[in-house]
Amino acid sequence: DSGVTQTPKHLITATGQRVTLRCSPRSGDLSVYWYQQSLDQGLQFLIQYYNGEERAKGNILERFSAQQFPDLHSELNLSSLELGDSALYFCASSNPLDRMNDGYTFGSGTRLTVV
Amino acid sequence: GDSVTQMEGPVTLSEEAFLTINCTYTATGYPSLFWYVQYPGEGLQLLLKATKADDKGSNKGFEATYRKETTSFHLEKGSVQVSDSAVYFCALNPWTAGNMLTFGGGTRLMVKP
Numbered sequence: 001d002s003g004v005t006q007t008p009k010h011l012i013t014a015t016g017q018r019v020t021l022r023c024s025p026r027s028g029d030l031s032v033y034w035y036q037q038s039l040d041q042g043l044q045f046l047i048q049y050y051n052g053e054e055r056a057k058g059n060i061l062e063r064f065s066a067q068q069f070p071d072l073h074s075e076l077n078l079s080s081l082e083l084g085d086s087a088l089y090f091c092a093s094s095n096p097l098d099r100m101n102d103g104y105t106f107g108s109g110t111r112l113t114v115v
Numbered sequence: 116g117d118s119v120t121q122m123e124g125p126v127t128l129s130e131e132a133f134l135t136i137n138c139t140y141t142a143t144g145y146p147s148l149f150w151y152v153q154y155p156g157e158g159l160q161l162l163l164k165a166t167k168a169d170d171k172g173s174n175k176g177f178e179a180t181y182r183k184e185t186t187s188f189h190l191e192k193g194s195v196q197v198s199d200s201a202v203y204f205c206a207l208n209p210w211t212a213g214n215m216l217t218f219g220g221g222t223r224l225m226v227k228p
Contacts, residue, residue, distance in 0.1 A: 043159075103161050103216070106160070109158050
């Protein structure tokens with residue numbers, strides 16, 4: 001158990017629908033990052049939050065949005081889903097103030113299948 | 116900007132063979148360097164890291180040395196096992212605002228018995 005919890009583990013939904021993915025960061029971590037991983041294995045950075053505020057944006061579609069709540073958990077909302085949105089979605093967390101542990105801790109991911 | 120380049124896979128080896136996965140980077144300053152491993156069906160796990168030039172990170176028989184002169188952080192293992200089959204990601208943390216890691220494209224390793 002990495003300490004980063006993602007739910008649900010699997011999600012199957014139809015095109016045009018909306019889903020919400022949830023992430024609880026490791027205790028003490030203030031930053032949350034969302035990544036999309038497609039079949040070709042590459043990691044696509046979507047968005048970062050730090051202590052409730054959006055910090056950086058990557059190649060996130062307008063149909064996607066995210067937020068980080070006061071308890072530091074984060075949700076990624078995907079709407080008007082298309083077949084091409086089928087992928088693994090990972091959440092990672094870090095504590096940017098801890099130079100000794102400056103990597104990310106990843107959750108086990110949510111596998112989204114759009115049919 | 117910062118970037119990480121890894122050798123393309125898949126890399127296919129027989130059990131007990133020597134492994135090298137090349138990783139080179141471009142960054143200003145003195146980034147931290149990482150190798151992450153992703154086993155089938157799982158998230159990424161930190162394998163090893165190095166925070167300054169000439170540091171050697173090691174874990175589970177894997178090693179990588181931070182070479183500033185060649186801007187490289189190649190991953191090596193002397194004798195691979197079937198259980199090492201996974202995707203390996205090289206990454207850097209430039210320690211600029213935001214603590215953003217930059218990842219390479221990943222290298223799939225397949226080890227055959």
